[in-house]
Each structure stands twice: as C-alpha cells, then as structure tokens.
Amino acid sequence: MSKVNVFKFGGASVKDADSIKNLFNIIFNRLQNPTIIVISAMGKSTNALETILQLKLDKKSFSSNYTIFRDYHINICMELFPKNHAIFNILDGQFHDVLEMLNETLLPENYDEYYDQIICYGEIISTLIVQSFLSLKEIKCAWQDAREIIATNSDYRFAKIDWEETTQNCVSKLTPILENNTVITQGFIGRETSGKTTTLGREGSDFTASILASCLQADAVTIWKDVEGVLNADPKRFEKTIKFDKLDYKEAAELTYYGASVIHPKTIKPLANLGIPLYVKSFLNPEGAGTKIHTVTTLNTVPCIVVKDNQILVSFRVTDFTFINESHIQQVFTVLEKLKLKVNLLQTSAISISIVIDEQIFKLEKLMKELESIFNIRYNEQLQLLTVKNHTEEMVTELLKNKEILLEQVTRTTFQIVYKLT
Ligand code: ASP
Ligand code: MG
Numbered sequence: 251m252s253k254v255n256v257f258k259f260g261g262a263s264v265k266d267a268d269s270i271k272n273l274f275n276i277i278f279n280r281l282q283n284p285t286i287i288v289i290s291a292m293g294k295s296t297n298a299l300e301t302i303l304q305l306k307l308d309k310k311s312f313s314s315n316y317t318i319f320r321d322y323h324i325n326i327c328m329e330l331f332p333k334n335h336a337i338f339n340i341l342d343g344q345f346h347d348v349l350e351m352l353n354e355t356l357l358p359e360n361y362d363e364y365y366d367q368i369i370c371y372g373e374i375i376s377t378l379i380v381q382s383f384l385s386l387k388e389i390k391c392a393w394q395d396a397r398e399i400i401a402t403n404s405d406y407r408f409a410k411i412d413w414e415e416t417t418q419n420c421v422s423k424l425t426p427i428l429e430n431n432t433v434i435t436q437g438f439i440g441r442e443t444s445g446k447t448t449t450l451g452r453e454g455s456d457f458t459a460s461i462l463a464s465c466l467q468a469d470a471v472t473i474w475k476d477v478e479g480v481l482n483a484d485p486k487r488f489e490k491t492i493k494f495d496k497l498d499y500k501e502a503a504e505l506t507y508y509g510a511s512v513i514h515p516k517t518i519k520p521l522a523n524l525g526i527p528l529y530v531k532s533f534l535n536p537e538g539a540g541t542k543i544h545t546v547t548t549l550n551t552v553p554c555i556v557v558k559d560n561q562i563l564v565s566f567r568v569t570d571f572t573f574i575n576e577s578h579i580q581q582v583f584t585v586l587e588k589l590k591l592k593v594n595l596l597q598t599s600a601i602s603i604s605i606v607i608d609e610q611i612f613k614l615e616k617l618m619k620e621l622e623s624i625f626n627i628r629y630n631e632q633l634q635l636l637t638v639k640n641h642t643e644e645m646v647t648e649l650l651k652n653k654e655i656l657l658e659q660v661t662r663t664t665f666q667i668v669y670k671l672t
Contacts (some may be wrong), residue, residue, distance in 0.1 A: 251284055251429060253469035258288040258437060258459035262476045263533045264376055265293035267329035273380065274387050276474065276536045277432070281389070283469060284428035286462055288396075288437045289380055290455040291372025292326070295319060299369050306356055316352065320345050323375055330383050337382040344375055361612065362406035363446065366439075370397075370447045373436035373455075381434040391432040396458065399423060400440030402448045408590050409440055409448035411461060420465035435462075456514035460528070464520035471521060472540075473513060474533040479541030480505070480512050483555040495539060498546035502528075508637040509558030509594070518543070551640055555649075558594060558635040560609040563656055563668050564617065566625035567602040574598050578625075585620045589613055594635055595666060597657060604657060606635055606668055630656060633668050641665040 257277065264270055277287065290296075298319045305312040323341060331337050348371045356364050373396075381393040399419045402409035427433055437455020440448045450457050456473055463471045480502065481491040499522035506515040512530060521528050521543075531540030566582055568574060582603055586593060591613055595606035607613075609631065618627050633656065638645060646665055657668040 251425070253283060254428060254463070254466045255280075255283040255285045256288065256459045256463040256466075256468050256471045257285060258455055258471065258473045259290065259380075259533070260453075260455060260473070260475065261290045261293050261296070263474050264289060264380060267326050269533075270326070270330060270380060270383055272533060273474075274384060274389070276533060277384075278387075278389070281432060284432075286424070286428070286433045286435065286459075286466075286468075287380075287391075288435055288455055288459040288462065289373070289377050290437050292323065292376045292379075295322065295372040295376070296369060296452070298322075299372055302352065303356075303365060303368060306352065307358065307361070312352065316349065323379065327379060330379070331386065335382070335386070337379060340378055340382070341375065344371060344378070347371075358612070363404075366406045366409075366447050366449045369449060370436070370439045373439055377434050377436050384432070384434065389432060390430065391434050392427050394424065394427065394433050394435040396436040396439050397441035397447055399435070400450075400458065400461065402440040402442055402450070404442040404444070404446070404448065405590065406446075407449055408451050409442065411440070411450075413465075416461060417465040420462060424462070424466065450516075451514070453511065453514045454516075456517040460517040460520045463526050464524055467524060468526055470527045470529060472529040472531055473517075474531055474536075475512065476532065476534060477512065477530075478532045478535065478538055479530045480510075480543070482552050484511070484557065487557055488555060492552055494541045494550070494552070496542045496544065496546050497550065499543060501546075501550050502543045504639070505554055505556060508556040508639070509635065510554075510556045553641055553645055554639045556637045556639075558608075558637075561594065561606050561633040561635045561668060562609050562614060562629055562631050563604060563606050563633055564614070564627065564629040565602050565604045566621060566627055569624070569626050573600050574603055579603060581624060582621065585617060588620075589616055591617065595657070595659060595668065597659060606633075606657070630670070633670060636667050636669070638665040639663060 259273055263273060302312045302315045327337055351368055377393060381391055384391045401412040401415035424433060437458040438449055442448050459471050477485060479493045480497055481493050483491050485491045499518050503518040506513050528543040529540050532538050591607050593605045593607060597604045653669040655667050655669045659666045
C-alpha cells in the first residue's frame with residue numbers, strides 16, 4: 251500500500267450543507283493515496299453541547315437548546331439527502347441516545363467524565379452525516395469509530411494517548427480498511443481502558459489527525475481551515491496579516507503554545523518526530539499554496555501576534571514576612587499539576603507568585619481551596635493574554651494603547667501582556 255494521506259476538516263468546514271458539498275469537491279480530486287479524513291463537530295455544535303451541559307448543571311431546562319442542536323443537523327441532512335435516506339433513521343438513534351444520557355443524573359464531582367460521554371456526539375453525528383453524503387456521491391468510504399483506535403488514559407477532557415495501543419489499533423484495524431476505502435473518522439475523541447469515551451481537549455481534532463498520521467507513518471497531513479494558511483496574527487482581530495509559505499515545526503509549536511488557535515498545540519510534535527509535513531490550507535481556496543510546516547532552517551523574523559481569551563490572573567501572596575522561595579513555587583505547581591491546569595505565564599516578586607491560566611469550570615475554586623491556608627489569594631477573571639514574538643518598539647507602543655494592563659513580561663524576542671477587556 252502506498253503512503254497514507256490524512257486530511258482534517260474542522261467545524262467551520264462542515265457547518266452547513268454547502269460546506270459539506272465543498273468538502274466533497276475538495277477530496278474528490280485528491281484521493282490518489284489511501285486517505286483518512288478526520289472531522290470535527292459541525293459548526294459550533296460542541297459549544298452548543300457545552301451550553302446544554304451548563305444548563306443541566308444549573309438545573310435549568312435544556313430542552314429548547316437540545317431541539318436546536320438536533321434540528322440544526324436534521325435541516326442540513328434535508329438539504330443533502332433524499333427524504334427516504336437511511337441517515338434520518340441513523341440520526342434518530344443517535345439523538346435518542348444523547349437525550350437518554352442527558353436525562354441521567356449529573357454529579358458535579360463527575361462532571362469531566364459526564365462531559366466526555368455527551369460532548370462526543372457532535373463528532374459522531376457529523377462523521378455519520380459526511381460519510382453518508384460521500385457514499386451518496388459514490389466515494390467508497392468507511393465510517394470508523396475513532397474510539398476503537400485512539401486509546402487513552404482516563405483523564406477525562408484532557409486524556410493522554412496510549413501510543414503503543416493506538417499504533418497497534420491503527421495498523422491492525424485501519425490498514426486493511428484503507429486498502430479499498432477512504433476512512434472517515436472523528437477527531438477529538440478516544441476511549442479509556444474500561445470503555446468510556448474520553449476527549450483530548452477542545453479543538454483536539456488536529457491532534458487526532460497527527461496521531462493517526464504518526465502511527466501509520468503517513469505521507470502528509472493537511473488541515474483545511476477558513477484562512478489561507480498560518481498567518482502572523484488572527485485576521486479576525488488584526489487588519490494586516492502576513493501568511494507564512496513555510497514554517498519550521500518549532501516555530502509553529504511555539505505559536506500554538508502562546509495560543510495561536512490555527513492548530514492545536516499537541517499537533518506538531520508527533521509529526522516533527524517523523525518529519526511528516528503538515529499543510530494548512532484554505533477550504534475556501536483549495537488550490538492556494540497554504541502553509542507547509544516542516545523543517546525550515548532560516549530563522550523567522552516576522553512579528554507574530556497571538557491573543558488568548560478567557561484568562562485568569564491569580565496571585566498568591568505569602569501571609570507572613572518571608573520572601574517567595576522554591577518551596578512556595580513548588581506548593582503552587584503541585585496543585586496546578588493535580589488539577590491539570592497549565593500555566594500560560596508566570597511571574598514572581600519578593601512576596602507573591604502570579605500565574606495566568608485558562609478559565610475552566612470549577613478549577614479556580616479547587617485551586618483556591620487547596621492553597622488558601624498557605625497564601626493570600628487574589629484573582630482577576632475575563633482577561634486576555636497577548637504575546638508578540640519578534641516585537642518591535644512601534645508595535646508594542648501601538649498594542650499598549652487603551653489597555654488596562656495587569657501584568658507585563660518582556661524578553662529579547664517575546665513581549666507579553668495580560669489586560670482587562672474594556
Ligand atoms: N469539536 C471539538 C471542539 O470544538 C474538537 C475540534 O473541533 O477539534 O473543540
Ligand atoms: Mg473546531
């Protein structure tokens with residue numbers, strides 16, 4: 251068998267019937283190699299499911315949100331399929347299952363586990379629809395439940411990959427199917443050893459594409475986006491952006507670390523290890539060159555701006571007259587690790603440790619509870635973290651304008667600020 255190609259289509263590329271027809275056009279002429287297509291939930295349906303879960307947690311009615319979620323998918327199908335097509339019965343079964351699960355009791359202490367059992371339906375439903383549509387268009391393709399392939403531990407919502415088992419699954423289960431079929435599978439979801447669904451972190455479908463490519467030693471991965479490739483800033487936030495024709499793995503990984511949402515942060519490493527190129531291309535302009543991420547030896551000097559939303563700045567102050575030392579830092583980081591909270595920025599002063607973390611349900615409360623006997627803790631929510639790599643002085647002056655800055659950190663190559671949204 252020749253080398254496998256992996257394509258990944260995110261929510262925006264399957265958000266309505268026309269987008270799914272566009273997906274068909276893109277892949278139709280690009281199926282020379284055995285191909286795996288990894289697909290996310292349609293449009294904003296993961297957010298819609300999160301809202302339903304929040305309502306349930308607040309003991310409020312979610313029935314109208316559920317109806318909107320269901321009808322959104324059914325309406326798309328009415329545009330894509332003849333009335334009597336089997337997809338309608340298939341989806342009925344799925345919607346029945348989601349609703350049944352949503353009617354089960356949700357205990358806040360099991361929230362993460364429960365979340366994964368529900369949230370996966372976005373991906374399951376979208377892949378069922380796309381696979382049926384491609385089959386209708388006479389593309390020979392098989393629907394594969396990603397949970398039979400992606401083996402993980404039971405860190406719900408942030409599951410870690412069991413690489414050995416996942417590789418075995420890829421080789422034993424996917425290779426034979428790929429001989430004759432294009433494989434359609436879900437991004438973002440996996441399964442832990444006792445059989446429960448897990449997820450890999452929001453926007454994790456890119457990572458799934460990279461895992462499959464790595465396990466099968468693929469030829470290349472292509473992520474299809476609504477932008478021309480990797481840009482030096484988010485075009486939704488900044489006017490003048492520059493597209494990279496090529497970008498080194500390390501550079502791309504660094505930008506994702508700061509919060510560039512064009513690719514999930516975990517995507518790069520497995521590909522870099524095997525030298526598998528990652529293409530980022532536009533599904534709106536599929537013939538465009540996009541960006542090729544691989545080994546590039548010339549240093550990038552273009553300034554890159556990355557903005558991360560929903561940040562919390564937490565400050566831990568010592569309560570006696572001692573100074574901050576290693577053991578204070580260790581105490582904070584031990585709890586952060588336990589709660590699986592990643593620190594986006596760290597600053598220490600004589601008497602305090604400040605960290606910037608992503609907003610996550612229940613986590614701040616837990617963090618405070620564990621450390622409030624040792625520190626005086628204060629926090630600010632709803633902040634943005636802005637990072638500029640290769641900053642220039644004018645740029646910094648411009649970016650500082652009209653912002654209420656709570657924290658600033660500058661090195662020779664990187665400028666970062668945390669500020670309140672005004
Ligand atoms: N549907 C999931 C999310 O919205 C995974 C993904 O899109 O990659 O986070
Ligand atoms: Mg997405």
